[in-house]
Amino acid sequence: MLAEGKNPVVEALKSGVTIEKILVLDKTDDSVIREQIKVARDRGIRVEFVQRQALDRLSKTGHHQGIIAFTSEFEYSDLEDVMKDGSYEGRRFFILLDKLSDPHNLGSIIRTAECSGVTAVVIPNRNSVLVNETVMRASAGAINHVKVCKVGNLNDAIKKLKEDGVFVYVTDMDGENIYKTNLKGDIAIVIGSEGFGVSALTRKLADQVISIPMYGNINSLNASVSAGICMYEAVRQDKF
Numbered sequence: 001m002l003a004e005g006k007n008p009v010v011e012a013l014k015s016g017v018t019i020e021k022i023l024v025l026d027k028t029d030d031s032v033i034r035e036q037i038k039v040a041r042d043r044g045i046r047v048e049f050v051q052r053q054a055l056d057r058l059s060k061t062g063h064h065q066g067i068i069a070f071t072s073e074f075e076y077s078d079l080e081d082v083m084k085d086g087s088y089e090g091r092r093f094f095i096l097l098d099k100l101s102d103p104h105n106l107g108s109i110i111r112t113a114e115c116s117g118v119t120a121v122v123i124p125n126r127n128s129v130l131v132n133e134t135v136m137r138a139s140a141g142a143i144n145h146v147k148v149c150k151v152g153n154l155n156d157a158i159k160k161l162k163e164d165g166v167f168v169y170v171t172d173m174d175g176e177n178i179y180k181t182n183l184k185g186d187i188a189i190v191i192g193s194e195g196f197g198v199s200a201l202t203r204k205l206a207d208q209v210i211s212i213p214m215y216g217n218i219n220s221l222n223a224s225v226s227a228g229i230c231m232y233e234a235v236r237q238d239k240f
Contacts, residue, residue, distance in 0.1 A: 002133045003069040003141075004061050006032045011141020013039050018072035021046040025055060025066035033067050060133040074131040077147040079157055082120045083164050092166060093234060094188035096122045098154055098198050100223060103129045105194065107138020108224035114142035116231040122149045122157055122188075154190075158205050161188050168206045170198045171226060173219060175209030183234040191227045 003012045003019075012019060013036060022040050024033060026049040040047050055064045083092070095118050100106055106129050113121050129135070130150070136143050151157045158168050169181070170190040190206060192198035203209060212221065212229055221229070 001071050001073055001136070002058065002060060003071050004059055004067075004133060004137055005063055005065040006030075006036070006067060007140045008136050008143075009036055009067050009069045009141075011144045012069055012071055013043075014141075015144030017144055019045050020070040020072075021048060022067065022069045023048050023050050023055060023058070025052055026050060028066050030066060033065075036067065061137045063137060074136075074143070074148075076131075076150040077120060079120070079122060079149040079151055079160065082147055082149060083160070088119060090117070091184075091238065092119045092186040093117065093238075094120055094122055094161065094166065095227060095231065096154060096157065096168075096188055096190040097124075097128065097223075097227075098190055098202055099124065099127045099193040099196070100191070101129055102194055102223070103132055103134040104138045105129075105222065105224040106131075107135040107140075107143070109191070109227045110135070110139040110146050110148065111142040112224070112228045112231055114139075114146045116235045118146065118231065120147040120149050122151060122154070124154045125150045125152060155202055155205055158188070158190070158202065162205075162207070167208070169208050169210045169230075170203050170206040171211065171230060172198055172203060172209050173211055173214075175211035178210045178212055178230060178233050181208070181210050183237045187234065189227075189230050189234070191223055191230070194223050 003009050037047050095113055110121055166186045166188050168188045190198055
């Protein structure tokens, strides 16, 4: 898998993920990249200097910024292992994504999840975007610091979480105002897909439906924006 751009490569180096080699634009004078070269060489990682055309040919995002790292394939976490892990501090907080299709949205959600202290992001392994180079770049390297669990069935995951004492919310237009909802304790929030929202069965399985109030003419938000609002309202209630 490729980590493209300065921030993704910085975070890959920080995280300890296996890096096979790093390609760098020849004669670069970028201070951030020069520092990354030093860190890589100190760790025995091979660094090769190449022409821009070579980076352009390899790049899958079109935004390599003069540096691409070849990393090991992304390793998903096991949800049950995460649920049993008692090493984290504070409450358990999960974000579940119901058939999200846009890799930019997934990357953005993972970035916000890392900043807001989410325990894990959970995605289904079918009919959903998975972690790829675009997701890595959109996450600005946060993908290396967030547990992402890939599950066979999202509804089965919801049942397991509920059985383990996690209160599950789904987001929908006719739910209770999120700012009047108690989001404290062990919780999971389900964010629906860009085009169809949360599926009917998933909504039925949840403990409560919540919504973000709208005051304009458009009645929906981008999935990553909705997720960000929900995550930080949960953070506000838990921390302040």
